[in-house]
Amino acid sequence: MKKNKELKEAKEKLIQISADEKMQRIAELRQKAIMDEKAIYDKGIDIGIKQGEKKKQKEIARKMLKENAELDFIMKVTDLSKEEIERIKKDE
Numbered sequence: 001m002k003k004n005k006e007l008k009e010a011k012e013k014l015i016q017i018s019a020d021e022k023m024q025r026i027a028e029l030r031q032k033a034i035m036d037e038k039a040i041y042d043k044g045i046d047i048g049i050k051q052g053e054k055k056k057q058k059e060i061a062r063k064m065l066k067e068n069a070e071l072d073f074i075m076k077v078t079d080l081s082k083e084e085i086e087r088i089k090k091d092e
Contacts, residue, residue, distance in 0.1 A: 061088050 017023045057078040064074045065088065074085055 058084070058088055061085050062092070065089055065092070 057080055061074050061078045061080055061084075064077065065085070071082065071085060074080070075082060078085075080088075
């Protein structure tokens, strides 16, 4: 008996909330905020991955420079620009 009453009250409340345009707008904004937050998080992960890849490319270039590899070969293997490799060479 009590469960039926509670269920009925919950259903009525749901109908009220659904009919209330202001509450619908708040729910939409909340959903958008959640989606925006997820997009920012996902983008942050992508940026971190790209930074890690770039760091690894530079490490490989540094090792190749120590082995006196040709600049063109280093560029081909690492996908780094001539300027980036020159900076690595200068930093050593």
